[in-house]
Amino acid sequence: MANVVLGVTGSIAAYRAADLARELMRGGCTVRVCLTPAAEKFVTRVLFESLTGQPCLVWAFDEPEAGRMAHIDWARQADLLVIAPATANILNKIASGVADDMLSTIALAYTGPMLVAPAMNPAMLANETTQASLRRLVSRGVEVVQPAEGEVACGEHGQGKLASVSEIASAAMALIGWTRRLEGRRVLVTSGPTREPIDSVRFLSNRSSGKMGAALAKAALWMGADVTVVTGPAAVPPPLGPKVVRVETALEMLAAASREAPTADLILAVAAVADYRAAEQHPGKMRRTEEDLVLRLVPNPDVVAELGRLAKPDAVLVGFAAEPTDDLAAARAKLERKGLHFIAANDVSQAGIGFESDENELVLIGREGSPERSGRLSKIGCAKWLLDRVAQALPGERETP
Numbered sequence: 001m002a003n004v005v006l007g008v009t010g011s012i013a014a015y016r017a018a019d020l021a022r023e024l025m026r027g028g029c030t031v032r033v034c035l036t037p038a039a040e041k042f043v044t045r046v047l048f049e050s051l052t053g054q055p056c057l058v059w060a061f062d063e064p065e066a067g068r069m070a071h072i073d074w075a076r077q078a079d080l081l082v083i084a085p086a087t088a089n090i091l092n093k094i095a096s097g098v099a100d101d102m103l104s105t106i107a108l109a110y111t112g113p114m115l116v117a118p119a120m121n122p123a124m125l126a127n128e129t130t131q132a133s134l135r136r137l138v139s140r141g142v143e144v145v146q147p148a149e150g151e152v153a154c155g156e157h158g159q160g161k162l163a164s165v166s167e168i169a170s171a172a173m174a175l176i177g178w179t180r181r182l183e184g185r186r187v188l189v190t191s192g193p194t195r196e197p198i199d200s201v202r203f204l205s206n207r208s209s210g211k212m213g214a215a216l217a218k219a220a221l222w223m224g225a226d227v228t229v230v231t232g233p234a235a236v237p238p239p240l241g242p243k244v245v246r247v248e249t250a251l252e253m254l255a256a257a258s259r260e261a262p263t264a265d266l267i268l269a270v271a272a273v274a275d276y277r278a279a280e281q282h283p284g285k286m287r288r289t290e291e292d293l294v295l296r297l298v299p300n301p302d303v304v305a306e307l308g309r310l311a312k313p314d315a316v317l318v319g320f321a322a323e324p325t326d327d328l329a330a331a332r333a334k335l336e337r338k339g340l341h342f343i344a345a346n347d348v349s350q351a352g353i354g355f356e357s358d359e360n361e362l363v364l365i366g367r368e369g370s371p372e373r374s375g376r377l378s379k380i381g382c383a384k385w386l387l388d389r390v391a392q393a394l395p396g397e398r399e400t401p
């Protein structure tokens with residue numbers, strides 16, 4: 001049974017949250033409601049406590065269980081946070097990390113999947129700040145059930161009416177189904193760059209920030225997987241939740257990932273592993289001279305190919321290809337050479353995607369069928385898109401309709 005926290009904010013549509021709570025309960029969810037103080041002007045705590053049989057929170061210091069911090073408990077225990085109706089105020093607050101009431105505090109402490117159903121006056125929805133907040137939330141993986149067009153409570157016409165209860169409930173139930181998709185599966189993610197030392201202060205590396213790997217780890221966690229991340233020294237930390245093994249060099253990445261690979265069901269090799277390392281590591285700091293300096297490099301092992309040899313026969317192996325063009329031939333060759341089931345190519349010559357950026361655009365190539373294109377999405381959007389597809393190759397998985 002899924003634990004849903006339903007946040008209700010100060011909109012005239014707040015009364016429809018009662019039906020939404022019932023719909024979610026009919027779907028088998030345990031629903032706990034948190035009202036904002038403004039929502040309490042429209043609907044009452046008693047209404048939701050009677051409907052759900054659960055305590056309802058309003059104020060930041062509400063503590064149904066003495067001595068427990070409810071905002072942390074509720075955030076930890078929830079499988080899904082739904083905010084419906086979501087006013088401009090709550091959207092702008094949670095997009096910026098403001099936590100000044102119980103609901104926004106739960107939202108800040110919560111790390112799982114979230115769904116918001118905005119409802120407000122059309123001008124407030126069209127306001128640049130609200131739109132920017134919605135974009136920020138989407139870039140963090142929050143699902144939005146868009147408000148409908150029509151006459152809103154203030155008499156104006158435009159987009160801003162809360163979507164129907166059935167539409168919000170179906171989106172929530174679909175999300176709950178999705179959060180179970182990788183339950184019982186072990187996912188191994190290699191992420192970030194490697195650093196290959198030249199001397200005690202210098203190294204060979206690349207521009208991988210670890211954002212794509214972190215996004216995949218987060219999406220896999222949201223889908224219920226048991227996740228391990230083996231990461232090089234990335235600019236962005238992995239999300240909270242997975243087992244994290246930090247490494248520096250390709251050889252260390254190989255050693256750490258090799259320990260995890262034999263029990264993994266899905267291996268996602270996102271790391272930008274240095275292909276070469278210095279043949280000799282100079283002790284101490286190399287000094288400048290007037291002579292040319294020739295560094296001899298030797299090839300590193302192919303980590304993902306090695307992991308494929310160690311993996312279970314039915315494990316699914318996904319590589320990434322950072323390509324300087326949109327020509328897929330090189331990516332296809334890597335798929336074959338490295339014994340992968342899929343490779344996700346990203347054209348790193350394009351501005352705004354690939355290395356370091358917050359967005360990406362993937363072309364997923366399998367052993368059969370035509371390549372699929374994600375289009376430009378946030379990295380968490382790409383991660384969800386990719387996992388939905390590669391999960392279908394796991395043993396015992398149904399094709400999604």
Ligand code: PMT
Pocket residue numbers: 190192207208209210211212213250269270271272273274275300301302303304305318319320321322323334338346348354355356357
């Ligand atoms: O970290 P970000 O800033 O978010 O950037 C994301 C990314 C651009 C790094 C990511 O999307 C990506 O493309 N990762 C793969 C980068 C890469 O090393 O590509 P490649 O074409 O050189 O390698 C192909 C595959 O072989 C990769 O799965 C790589 O992990 C693996 N490999 C490569 C070399 C090596 N010695 N061992 C490997 O396992």
